[in-house]
Amino acid sequence: MSRQTQAASNAVEIAEVREAMFDPVTGETVSLAVRVIDSGTRVAASDQEVIYRTSPQTQEFRVKTDNLGWALLRYTATQVGDITATARLETDPTKTASHTFRFKTLAAGVWSDAIFHLNAEPVGNSWGEETRFPRNAGTHSITLRVNNPDSALIGRAITLGLTGFSSATQLGITGVQPALGVSRVLTMAGLVWQFTTNAGGGAYNLVLGAERILKQSPENPVSLGATVPDDVADVT
Secondary structure (H helix, E strand, C coil): CCHHHHHHHHCEEEEEEECCCCCCECCCEEEEEEEEEECCCCCECCCCEEEEEEECCCEEEEEECCCCCEEEEEEECCCCEEEEEEEEEECCCCCEEEEEEEEEEECCCHHHHCEEEECCCCCCEECCCCCECCCCCEEEEEEEECCCCCCCCCCCEEEEEEECCCCCCCCCEEEEECCCCCCEECCCCCEEEEEEECCCCCEEEEEEEECCCCCCCCCEEEECCCCCCCCCCCCC
């Protein structure tokens, strides 16, 4: 076999990648992966070394491909900010292939910026901090605001969900606009949801989800009961 033919038979390349599925909070782990194939036969190349190098905090990891050609790196985020991780494949004899992953590491407590406002109250509470009581039958509104212009929540698509033992229909909640689960981008102007309740009772939780953030917000309890404890403020 000629040297040129041997070099061609040894050539491998990156054929597929798996990007980070979310932006991790410090301490969370994301999975990054590349799939390596033989450039000639187009089949998976096992036992190939892939070198991952991260920035701005420089770390180097060497990972061998499995029998399907995948080299998986589980990266635990420790530094807040924009992160790059370049996977580099040094083939024999001289060919080099690479792919750069890009994601953002967020500071812990990302949901602490979320403020819950019921109806027209001027001052809200941190999401999940207090049970709210929209007791009167009729139309109510819930507003999500953030006071921190540098919040990691700004610019992300946000959804509102309901958890508990009963559905919205069973609780007498109708006309939710926009509908639960519909995403909208959060700005400093905030996001508003409107809904209608009947005179019945019940309890549930409201929870937020955000684009590329793994964990949901704390659950904010809401009660539709006809009465509230004496020491709880009444917002109707």
